[in-house]
Amino acid sequence: MKYCLLLTSLVLTIASGVAEAAERLLTIGGSVTEVVYALGRGDEIVATDITSYYPEQTNKLPKIGYMRTLSAEGLLSMSPTLIIADAGAGPVNVLDQIRSAGVKVIQLKEGHTPAQVATNIRFIGQQLNAANTEKVAAQYEAAWQAAEAKIAALKTNPRVLFVLDHTGKSPQAAGNETAADALIKLANATNVMSGLFNGYKPLTAESIVAASPDVIITTSEAIQASGGIDTFLNKPGLALTPAGKAKRVVSYDSLYLLGFTPRLPNAVSDLATAIRKQ
Template sequence: MTGRARRVAVVLCGLLLFGAVTACSSSGSGGDTHGAVTAELASDNPVPISNDPRPVLPVTVHSEDGREVTVRDVSRIVAVDQYGTYGTTVFALGLGKNLVGRDTATKFPAAQSIPNVTPGGTQLNAESVLALHPTVVLTDTTIRPATALQQIEAAGVPVVYFSPTRSIATATTEIKQVATALGVPALGDRLADRTDREIAEAKAMVPADAPKRKIAFLYARGTGLLILGGPGSGADTLIEDLGGIDAGTAQGLTSPFTPVTTESLIAARPDTFLMMTGGLASVGGLDGLERVPGIAQTPAGRNRSVVDMDDGVLLSFGPRTGAVMIALAKALYPNR
């Protein structure tokens, strides 16, 4: 990754935040063609797998940073990562009432009254976390600075790290790991099973006879920040498991996120753009997107084919992964 691409990817990591779903279909790859279609998650909030979780503690778990961490109390949980995965998982395990601190991406209605300890997206202040008197912190290396987390640990608070990798393949593993750290492994198994069933349901919604359309994940924050997703972006696995071809990967990109040029957009030739709702709004919606150089020269641009989805859920890859995939499948294949 070039220095500029690395800087842009860091900016991207701090901005995965917003909400909704709109889809316009494509042309070239034979997808359904239907103007603007809105798809939404069945529930605004994560659906708890249990209304009466009973953690069994203490529990000692292996942290991603190589330590063995003992958790003795989960009555005051702080869960922070750039995607909102851990906060969502806490709620989905039925422990939402125990969450006292969250990240910016954990933005569903039930979490809005909980203090946001990463107001800038990924930057954490140790004092603001310690002021919440947490009994455990769940995090990964997407949160900075590392010294803040070290300060929290030095104050006697157990800090458990998990892998920062996000994909469909790792979603249920992460659920089980978080559940184990919180003393509810059986609920983690149930939640993972439910998520797997929803993922399978979404995959079954992809018509077997549908020609594969080329879909490009386009991250935007105004016309000054446009990034094309590639291998490892997370969006690539969503696209592929929903019967599409990831345009960035097919074009030969080697980095998860690459700054967009007019030439790269035209060369990618996507049939559909996959975007975050806040990103699409930041360029002025569909009309504004059409004015971005290169967009109108793509099949997706000519057909106004865009699927946009809540910034807070699209790439979170946790207990709502299956629900996200079902919503996207409905948007991509409205007549199937």
């Protein structure tokens, strides 16, 4: 009888320890959320932001708003014990308030490179004590090496323009130091706005026509918000370019295209192939 009571007590103690070890995890940024799921720890997530919509099961989780306009009240209402945020999450003062409330907040470093994705996998895996971290990171790195070799064999170098316009009313072109510019370079293509400016700038008909892109890249959200490709191409100058005249437009969802997630090898490979088929 004493043995049974001792065994029961031991089991309860172990179970209590496991329960205490499990985090109430809040992920901010679609790329962060994807990594957590890739590590097999998605069941620890209690809430995400609205940029987190892959894999499909993330859409069943509570949303705490947009990653760049967070509120302390919204975050704390989910009673998190750990928050892992993308580099662009903020405002900074809100994240500082959360830290002051005693919640551990970890933020990724900025970077749009294949190597940074591997770093993010290892960093997040370390925070979650995920035993399969190195395996997942190595699989990603092998996939990128295969994609890189495939892309290197492509002979043409398309001149492309990336247009960002999630509302359908404020189109902007991607210049240097953007995720879009990094993606274009990884696809062995030329950004027609490279060297002209940094970040995103509003489209002007004159600059777009002068740039004369062979292909236009955008997001599926931009096409949907515009009401279709034909309406999308009515934006300033686009219809007058070689790409616009031939309706050479390539689009993917923004997280897949710009998120620099573990799916990056597939995203870059798909893009590199698509812009050469047009």
